[in-house]
């Protein structure tokens with residue numbers, strides 16, 4: 704059974720990144736033996752990293768909140784699909800809080816020299832981003848760099864992304880059949 708984790712970073716339900724993540728998940732589910740879990744960050748209580756250095760001791764975060772559930776989900780996943788709107792040229796604050804809390808993995812790897820997962824580099828990561836501007840240089844650069852670092856700390860290979868410009872109002876992506884299809888196909892290919 705392959706484990707797929709969808710990490711949904713928008714505070715807006717049924718918005719563009721939500722719709723695309725759902726299509727990617729549907730694509731992944733075309734393979735029968737998958738267990739999919741969609742993590743809706745806005746429904747969780749996740750504090751930002753406070754740089755207390757607590758994780759430097761044991762490689763585990765000392766803040767007791769819903770992030771404690773996500774640590775194991777991330778390292779157990781065969782596939783992680785992250786979806787976020789672009790906010791001020793980066794990922795949403797909700798998603799960034801989750802990523803910053805992965806400093807505990809960083810401490811585990813680079814301070815304590817402990818493994819993150821047994822099968823390092825086998826897990827696959829895919830990123831979906833939506834933005835309102837229809838063009839603009841480096842619209843996705845900041846977010847892609849953040850997600851690259853996130854996948855890297857999780858020993859997860861960044862295998863691809865779907866970076867969609869020109870999507871502003873809620874649900875507008877439903878008018879873009881080709882993008883919906885690309886999300887579905889990406890999800891399918893992640894496991895086939």
Ligand SMILES: Cc1cc2nc3c(=O)[nH]c(=O)nc-3n(C[C@H](O)[C@H](O)[C@H](O)COP(=O)(O)O)c2cc1C
Nearest residue numbers: 713718719720788789790791792834835836870871
């Ligand atoms: C706080 C905030 C900041 C945003 N910043 C940008 C931005 O820097 N560039 C851009 O193109 N769109 C920006 N947008 C627009 C969203 O990225 C866009 O509407 C996106 O499709 C929303 O995705 P969602 O429907 O999944 O929430 C911003 C929207 C909000 C609410």
